[in-house]
Amino acid sequence: MILHKKIGIIGCGVNGLSVAYLLQKKGYHVSVISKHHPFNDSIDPAFASLFPAASVIPHSVSGQNIEELFNTSQAFFNELHQASFPGLSVFRHYELFADPKELPWYKRSMDDFLTLKDFENDFYPTHPDIKVRSGWKFNCFFADWKLYYPALFKKVFADNATLTIRALSADDISSLPFDILINCGGLEGAELFGDDDNLLYRGHLLSILDAPKLKGNNDQTISYNFSPGKDIYATLDGIPQDVYCYSRNDGWVFGGSRQKGVLDAQGNWCGDKTAEPRQDLDGISFPAAILDLNAAIIENSFGIRVQDFPKRAVKVAYRFVRSAENGLRLDAEEKFGKQIIHNYGHGxxxxxLSWGCAKKIIELIES
Ligand SMILES: Cc1cc2nc3c(=O)[nH]c(=O)nc-3n(C[C@H](O)[C@H](O)[C@H](O)COP(=O)(O)OP(=O)(O)OC[C@H]3O[C@@H](n4cnc5c(N)ncnc54)[C@H](O)[C@@H]3O)c2cc1C
Known part of the structure; x- marks a missing residue:
């Protein structure tokens, strides 16, 4: 009987917890092993679940069946939203480009997706000097991370799941007391099983604390991603970047950098860097465009001055994306005498994709 199989999960990031949550709902007893405690340990930039801006949009990810995984995930976010899960909201989200841009594949999956046509008269967040030439809007789920992630953690461990804080090495795997091991260990989880595809996108985040939610005409909360073109904002290697602003309960999250690279053996960044102009914020070399473009858009579109909100926090962290040929890994293999199911590389x-991947894992276990 499959319910009697002993199941272990490596990692208590959003993917480990989402799998644990669904397995528990199905009646499985779940043990989670994690190198870090998400709320007790110092911040490791490779522990991605401490950082997401947390829009529910399939940005910066590749791999097989992404559309199916995304649709399944969205459907479950919808259920959670209906059930008032802490931190989940729906915003009217705009994706805006200074250059012509093809419509994204996910237009099929988004609620009330509309292409912007009348750039003179329609409402959309605008920069005073950079014209938008293409764009669209849709209703989008957002997870307010300071509410959503602790709530998910609490739900998983309030029941009978156990959490062990332990840094596993490859030598430990064969002696773990599980029949099935689900690898949600992110970058290090891949390394544990000999996967050396370690490509990352580094991201910078600036929280503007105490700022009010950005509101549109009919009181809907507005969020946006804005791509000003590569002459205005790009990495040193010339990769065009975008900036975004997402509202949270305690203010705004500004972000947008996606710099390609890897970590060396000492954990130092080797890869693309922020192009000039840069700002030094709390000792972090930060792309000035993230603050400057967002400040101009917000003042121009919503009449709010960013400089009126001086309480800020800066972070830099890594999205584990893997190379485009590999992308997201969601499959099973026998290794170290165990059945392993991998779930990493979500970029x-x-x-x-958390709920889509978690549901796929249940299918894999039950098949
Ligand atoms: C700046 C930034 C912005 C982002 N914005 C968004 C967004 O808007 N929307 C979105 O969908 N995603 C976003 N992401 C991506 C998202 O945060 C990650 O894809 C996601 O958090 C990955 O979660 P995970 O659970 O797979 O891995 P992780 O969160 O990396 O968790 C890995 C877990 O494995 C454990 N572990 C590692 N090694 C070992 C070991 N040896 N032994 C035991 N345990 C181990 C760790 O302790 C941890 O618990 C963003 C990421 C960044 C950095």
């Missing part, structure tokens, strides 16, 4: 969409 910039680990929250977005």
């Amino acid at each position: 910039g969409a680990g929250v977005t």
Whole structure:
């Protein structure tokens, strides 16, 4: 009987917890092993679940069946939203480009997706000097991370799941007391099983604390991603970047950098960097465009001055994206005498795909 199989999960990031949550609902007893405690340990930039801006949009991810995983995930986010799960909201989200841009595949999956046509008269967040030439809007789930992630953690461990804080090495795997081991260990989880595809996208985040939610005409909360073109904001290697602003209960999250690279043996960043101009914020070399473009858009579109909100927090962290040929890994193998199910490499969409991946894992276990 499959319910009697002993199941272990490596990692208590959003993917480990989402799998644990669904397994528990199905009646399985679940043990989670994690190198870090998400709320007690110092912040490791490779522990991606401490950082997501947490839009539910399949950005910066590749791999097989992403559309199916995304649709399943969205359907479950919808159920959670109906059930008032802490921190989940729906915003009217805009994706805006200074250059012509093809419609994204996910237009089929988004509620009330509309292409912007009348750039003179329609409402959309605008920069005073950079014209938007293409764009669209849709209703989008957002997870307010300071509410959503602790609530998920609490739900999983309030029941009978156990959490052990332990850094596993490859030598430990064969002696773990589980029949099935689900690897939600992110970058290090891949390394544990000999996967050396370690490509990352580094991201910078700036929280503007105490700022009010951005509101549109009919009181809907507005969020946006804005791509100003590569002459205005790009990495040193010339990769065009976008900036975004997402509202949270305690203010705004500004972000947008996606710099390609890897970590060396000492954990130092080797890869693309922020192009000039940069700002030094709390000792972090930060792309000035993230603050400057967002400040101009918000003042121009919502009449709010960013400088009126001086309480800020800066972070830099890594999205484990893997190379485009590999992308998200969601499959099973026998290794170290155990059945292993891998679930990593979600890039910039680990929250977005979390429920789709978790449901797929249940299918794999039950088949
Ligand atoms: C700046 C930034 C912005 C982002 N914005 C978004 C967004 O808007 N929307 C979105 O969907 N996604 C976003 N993401 C991506 C998202 O955060 C990640 O995809 C997601 O958090 C990955 O979660 P995970 O559970 O797979 O891995 P992780 O969160 O990395 O968790 C890995 C777990 O494995 C454990 N572990 C590692 N090694 C070992 C070991 N040796 N032994 C035991 N345990 C181990 C760790 O302690 C941890 O518990 C963003 C990421 C960043 C960095």
